[in-house]
Amino acid sequence: MYRLHLNENLFVSEKFIKKVVLEAAKEVDVRLYPEFYGKRLALKIAEKYGLEEENILIYGGLEPFLHVFASYFFNKNVVIVEPTFEFYSKVFRSSGVRIKSALLTTPSFSLDSEKVLDIAKKSSAILLASPNNPTGNQFRKNQVLNIIENFDGLIIVDEAYAEYGRYSLIKNILEYENLIILRTFSKAWGLAGIRIGYIASSQKIINIFKEYSSPVSFSSLSLEIAIKILSYEDKIMSWIREMKETKKWFIERLREIDVLYPYPSDANFVLVKVLNMNSKKLVEKLYKRGFIVKDVSYMPLCKNHIRITVPPKDIGEKLIEAMKTSLDKTLV
Ligand SMILES: Cc1ncc(COP(=O)(O)O)c(C=O)c1O
The missing domain is CATH 3.90.1150.10 (Aspartate Aminotransferase, domain 1)
Structure with missing residues (x-):
């Protein structure tokens, strides 16, 4: 099949990935718990993007991290820009987050920032994926920035596919305290099976979400594999x-x-x-x-x-x- x-x-060769996994396995002592919050990986990612280690929170995949968001946004209003990754609404709905939907504009599934801002009045957060799944398009940067600049709550941009796209907003977290970027090793890095993702944001926001998340939601082997793959960019x-x-x-x-x-x-x-x-x-x-x-x-x-x-x-x-x-x- x-x-x-x-x-x-x-596209990533299976042989190459196996080699990286074996290299990583040699360096890991699985009798021990993983390093809390995957500090070494956080540091490597931060260096790559000119950020601080404190701007990065490593987690065992983005999809599980949605549950962390859900407990934080319990009973609060969150706007989801749709159609999009179905797990947002699935996890939020089952966890007592109040969801409002803001639809993209057909026929090209473009983002109308003014419409989203209007729907999001008095909401705690806006969640959108760019490049978006299932539509595949990356929204125009000025439209996303317009939302970030004019929204009082948190704006979460899921950049799971950013490596394939035209731009990333990850460095913009230094400028906008309310911006949260989601990234993963599951897509372009060819490591869906190891379950490692991360959020990048201001130190203030990262510290809040650290309170809600496990320091060891990933395995030490996964952590080491992610560290290793970064050297094969x-x-x-x-x-x-x-x-x-x-x-x-x-x-x-x-x-x-x-x-x-x-x-x-x-x-x-x-x-x-x-x-x-x-x-x-x-x-x-x-x-x-x-x-x-x-x-x-x-x-x-x-x-x-x-x-x-x-x-x-x-x-x-x-x-x-x-x-x-x-x-x-x-x-x-
Ligand atoms: C937009 C989006 N975000 C996140 C994920 C899942 O990421 P992870 O593998 O880190 O849980 C997917 C997977 O399809 C996705 O499409």
């Missing part, structure tokens, strides 16, 4: 470039199929509108042919849309063929 439904990194960058080239090719091939409309993407996946066909049926047909892609029809504004992780070219070619045959037999 080809897994094209979770936006994992299929050039290699990772070359896989990012390869993914981007392949993405261009993949989108062109999808565009050649009449009933598919692929959106532009600043991430490692593509949102595709399925015209005049049932997207759920298409997903089922593809599954039978060995490809798992995600039907996102249940998300707001995404009726009859699917999301596909950009595959390496050889898999992409097979997928395009499978698409063509599946579509022939997929009726409304």
Whole structure:
């Protein structure tokens, strides 16, 4: 089965990742608890972006960190810019956070900052992902900055896919005390299985969230792997470039199929509108042919849309063929 439904990194070589894992394993004594708050990793990340170690809070993945946010925002209003990563609303709803939804503007899923600010009046926080999942676009920087500058509460920008995008706002945390950036090793760094992510923000905000989070939410091995991979940034960058080239090719091939409309993407996946066909049926047909892609029809504004992780070219070619045959037999 080809897994094209979770936006994992299929370009980083498995052999290389195994090598990094083995190197890390040699240096770790798992009889001991991990270093509290992953100080050495926090320091390395801070150095990379010209920040202080105190601006970084390491956590065992971003998705689990949402529970930390949820306990902080219990009974408070949080605006989520949608359609987006479904776990925000799932975790918040089940934890007593009051959610308000601010919809992106179709047809290109752009961010209307004034509309979001209007909806967010008297809310405690605004949460948005940029590049966004499932739409794949990175919002215009001036629109995001307009929200940051004119909102009194916390603004959380999930940059899980920033390495694929055109810019990052991580350095802007030095300028805006209310800005929180989320980053992860799961996507561009090819380490979804080790579960390491982090938040970057002002020292004041980091200290608040430290009170709500475990100092050891990750394993010492994961921590060491993340530290090690940072020294291979050039290699990772070359896989990012390869993914981007392949993405261009993949989108062109999808565009050649009449009933598919692929959106532009600043991430490692593509949102595709399925015209005049049932997207759920298409997903089922593809599954039978060995490809798992995600039907996102249940998300707001995404009726009859699917999301596909950009595959390496050889898999992409097979997928395009499978698409063509599946579509022939997929009726409304
Ligand atoms: C926008 C976004 N944020 C966060 C995550 C999950 O990050 P992590 O693997 O660090 O939990 C995902 C995974 O798909 C995502 O799409």
